Amino acid sequence: MSSSKRDDVCEVFCHDPEKVRRIKERLPETEPLVPVFKALADPTRLKIACALMEDGELCVCDVAHVLETTVASASHHLRLMKNLGLAKSRKEGKLVFYSLKDEHVRQILAIAMEHAMEHDAESRR
Template sequence: MKREKKPMDVCEVTCVDPDKINRITGQINDDQLQETSILFKGLAEPNRMKIMRALMIESELCVCDAAYLLQVPTANASHHLRSLRQAGLVKYRKEGKLVWYSLQNERVRLIIEAALLYQEEAGDPYVHG
């Protein structure tokens, strides 16, 4: 008979601190968290992160530059850029027949820098658990 192992990272009993929960609940804005999750969802794809990193190096990229950088068709690059724009991470301007993308603002640069630094310091999350 095989014995089932209980996970070590789960409480074995239920113990809720109502005061703590009330303090937390009073400081959480669900709408803000929803918007923030959209921001992170926009970043949750390696090609999009590559575009963001490229925009930190060069202030603007046209859709064609992004496609060449990613080695994907222009339509795919455009889709990634649109996702980043919808997440509020980049802005665009049209100049003649070209569309140029840049970081939405300096705060976006800080978010990306913080994420890259965190990953550099943390290493492989699957190793550290």
């Protein structure tokens, strides 16, 4: 076993039963979080979310051009994001505009971007 693998695993198997019990009692339900992270784990939807964060509101056609894809593909991703509670839409005449659902989504993205930039800077050192 390489030294890096040995450093990732306890050399003896033990646990603190009281700590484990306490954590399990307080652990929140994670199932409702899965769709949010699943949606943002897709590179196309993450790019859409970042574009919406950057500009605030974009019509489906603008999103398609940002992604360099079809309107149908952009619309599919936007509709999924809306159904998962990450985006909202409004219709103005023949155009449909999308924006991020609320400040929470913006915060998730901003924190993730900050984390990624810090991690990237650390790995360059």
